[in-house]
Amino acid sequence: MTETAENYDATKYERPSVTVDVVIFGLRSGRLHVLMVQRKHWPYADHWAIPGGFVNMDESLEMAARRELEEETGVHDVYMEQLYTFGEPGRDPRTRVISVAYFALIRTEEQALQVSDESNAVRWFPVDELPKDLAFDHEKILRFAIDRLRSKLEYTTLAFQLLPKEFSLPKLKRIYEEILGEQLDKANFYRKLRDSDLLEDTGKLLNSRGRPARLYRFRDSRIEGDFVFRYREAKKKDEG
Amino acid sequence: MTETAENYDATKYERPSVTVDVVIFGLRSGRLHVLMVQRKHWPYADHWAIPGGFVNMDESLEMAARRELEEETGVHDVYMEQLYTFGEPGRDPRTRVISVAYFALIRTEEQALQVSDESNAVRWFPVDELPKDLAFDHEKILRFAIDRLRSKLEYTTLAFQLLPKEFSLPKLKRIYEEILGEQLDKANFYRKLRDSDLLEDTGKLLNSRGRPARLYRFRDSRIEGDFVFRYREAKKKDEG
DNA sequence: TCCTAATAGTGTTATTATGACACAAAGTAT
């Protein structure tokens, strides 16, 4: 007969370790970055890794992830969601480790982070200039996270979580372009946002070099959760 | 200093148990069903539960899930994807259990399943007639799976995994209606599929009561993975 | 002060996608 949860003795089996890893995204100078830590010990000493750690027996997975996030960055109350769970045997040479990965979006340009860019141990990397030879399967996790962020951008308001509370339309557009990796049409983008009724004019203007940009904020009721704002410009068909 | 993966002693901490639970979807008489098992022992004796079990130390999560799936149904080579990982402390009264949930889509009407509908231990339930008081947090997992299936239906070819290899357009349409819970327009649905170029005419006809239906199969190159076939009829806006 | 560069923002139009619904086709049952 098959072993099932029904006749399980909690002490009978070897158990894997469970960790949470948090892919932390932020903007720096308008470019999408990810926060990495440099390991000090075996395995993968000196290699860069996604911040993470073991789950305590009395905390939920999300609590563990938020704890790790706060330990690394000092921020809390940020957008976070579960990404995927990675559990290949052998992904950690020490023992069987199952990692529940999360990703977080933080308003880098608004909050003063505790992390120092000068430190050798913690650093922001642009997502297209990641260091080589990441620890464990973290390159895979990172790609997974970037793909997910990119695809969710097209049907959620996730991008808003990266921006300060008040922002201009050109800035929002630049984030979309940065993450999607393609140019968008200004007129169409603005129109879509106007029609979506997601934004609220603050009345303020932001001076820069040319014509000042109008500052907006999100209508509170719609920021939360994954309210659908679908932005996609259909690519030209190139089929036979 | 914070405890991190860097100075971890594998034997030092208490570890949670890790299970996989597999939400198994199938069609029976054109209705979406899910496979449940009835528990025999504490906790939740006699309650219905999602099939699942502990992950062995040397098998991947997906392997564990496929093993459970095959043990319950005898089928393999079916579509399966990871759903979400549930890990609230206290979700299992015995010990800390973290469950990696998967969902599988099987071609019920094609494969002869080992499970007997008469058995008291394993049974198919229509998704809108689930038994009461499911074990653990399985009701939550189930709702999660149904929501995911429903939303992925709109931008993937997942529905095709539930059908036999050859099928008619009306049958496909009925599945969409069943899962989405709303009526679709025949003409628009067929047109969308024709334009998508996903289907291949087998030349065969299926006799029933009225005009025979043409049988199609999926073009192989596009079945795999999550090729995008977006079907959504925009709901009428009912905003203030 | 006036011109220019730079950036923000709007209008317009052709094309395509969508939703609604009428209609035609091809079988079975009587």
Next chain:
DNA sequence: ATACTTTGTGTCATAATAACACTATTAGGA
């Protein structure tokens, strides 16, 4: 033959999209 049932197509008004030309408002220098 005729009614009935189910499959499958045609049509058209409307909405969404992509492309692109255009106007607006500032700073800064001649």
